[in-house]
Amino acid sequence: MKTIAIQGFEGSFHDIAAHGYFAGEDIRLICCATFEQVFENIRRSPDIVGLVAIENTIAGSLLHNYELLRDSGTTVAGEYKLRISHCICCLPEDSWETVAEVHSHPVALMQCRGFLANHPELKAVEAEDTAGSAKFIAENKCRGWAAICSRQAAEMYGMKVLEDQIEDNKHNFTRFLVVATPGREGMLRTCRETDKASLVFSLPHEEGSLSQVLSILSFYKINLTKIQSLPIIGHEWEYMFYVDVVYNSATRFCQCVDAIMPLTKELKILGEYRHDGTNPTI
Numbered sequence: 001m002k003t004i005a006i007q008g009f010e011g012s013f014h015d016i017a018a019h020g021y022f023a024g025e026d027i028r029l030i031c032c033a034t035f036e037q038v039f040e041n042i043r044r045s046p047d048i049v050g051l052v053a054i055e056n057t058i059a060g061s062l063l064h065n066y067e068l069l070r071d072s073g074t075t076v077a078g079e080y081k082l083r084i085s086h087c088i089c090c091l092p093e094d095s096w097e098t099v100a101e102v103h104s105h106p107v108a109l110m111q112c113r114g115f116l117a118n119h120p121e122l123k124a125v126e127a128e129d130t131a132g133s134a135k136f137i138a139e140n141k142c143r144g145w146a147a148i149c150s151r152q153a154a155e156m157y158g159m160k161v162l163e164d165q166i167e168d169n170k171h172n173f174t175r176f177l178v179v180a181t182p183g184r185e186g187m188l189r190t191c192r193e194t195d196k197a198s199l200v201f202s203l204p205h206e207e208g209s210l211s212q213v214l215s216i217l218s219f220y221k222i223n224l225t226k227i228q229s230l231p232i233i234g235h236e237w238e239y240m241f242y243v244d245v246v247y248n249s250a251t252r253f254c255q256c257v258d259a260i261m262p263l264t265k266e267l268k269i270l271g272e273y274r275h276d277g278t279n280p281t282i
């Protein structure tokens with residue numbers, strides 16, 4: 001049985017993603033309050049696998065998770081894309097007339113900005129987790145409180161759904177990374193070859209330094225699927241570049257890494273894995 005550390009309670013999107021990625025396998029979840037705790041669990045018990053959200057198609061990147069990933073020394077062993085749909089729910093005895101505030105994960109609140117703008121009477125309150133908000137309201141009988149969470153979580157905690165599919169856009173997907181202790185990721189991989197990698201590097205402040213790296217990727221026919229820059233704390237106006245690439249030849253990918261190595265500083269391969277090619281339905 002695999003043990004998977006996630007941020008959030010049962011019914012959270014991390015829970016749904018973990019069961020989706022490890023479908024058909026026997027898994028045990030460790031529900032953590034923060035992403036830091038997810039990585040701490042892996043550090044303490046190297047056999048534990050983590051699942052962390054990294055970007056959302058409405059709310060954007062979860063920037064802190066890039067740093068946690070790099071600092072943790074864990075390796076990316078896979079990715080999973082999940083269609084995210086939210087409902088607003090409350091205690092069965094509450095209704096639209098009686099709810100005054102709505103609790104949820106900040107990323108979930110961001111995905112429902114339009115809905116919240118149309119309901120100025122509802123005070124939005126940030127919480128650790130979508131499902132955790134529903135659980136808290138249900139267990140503590142919080143009259144007048146609503147939660148934004150998955151329909152699954154609403155049902156799990158016996159909440160009444162006031163409205164479903166309240167996300168701003170139906171094209172709402174979150175990409176999760178499966179992270180593991182280096183050397184233990186083999187047990188997670190299917191026999192299929194890897195075709196995607198996540199890298200991080202910094203660059204000298206010289207004209208064209210990023211453009212040279214990108215040209216080399218193009219020369220080796222490596223497709224850049226994401227680039228995210230993050231400030232280097234203590235080095236004003238300098239950045240770490242987090243890059244995702246897909247390739248159809250592992251050899252060419254290795255040659256490409258060798259070619260960009262001398263142009264970059266602190267180049268690190270965060271993981272090589274199989275891209276999630278499923279197209280979750282809207």
Ligand SMILES: O=C(O)C(=O)C[C@]1(C(=O)O)C=C[C@@H](O)C=C1
Nearest residue numbers: 012013014053105107129130174
């Ligand atoms: O609160 C949850 O249910 C989560 O799993 C967290 C989280 C996130 O961290 O982005 C996961 C997916 C959705 O994008 C919204 C929230």
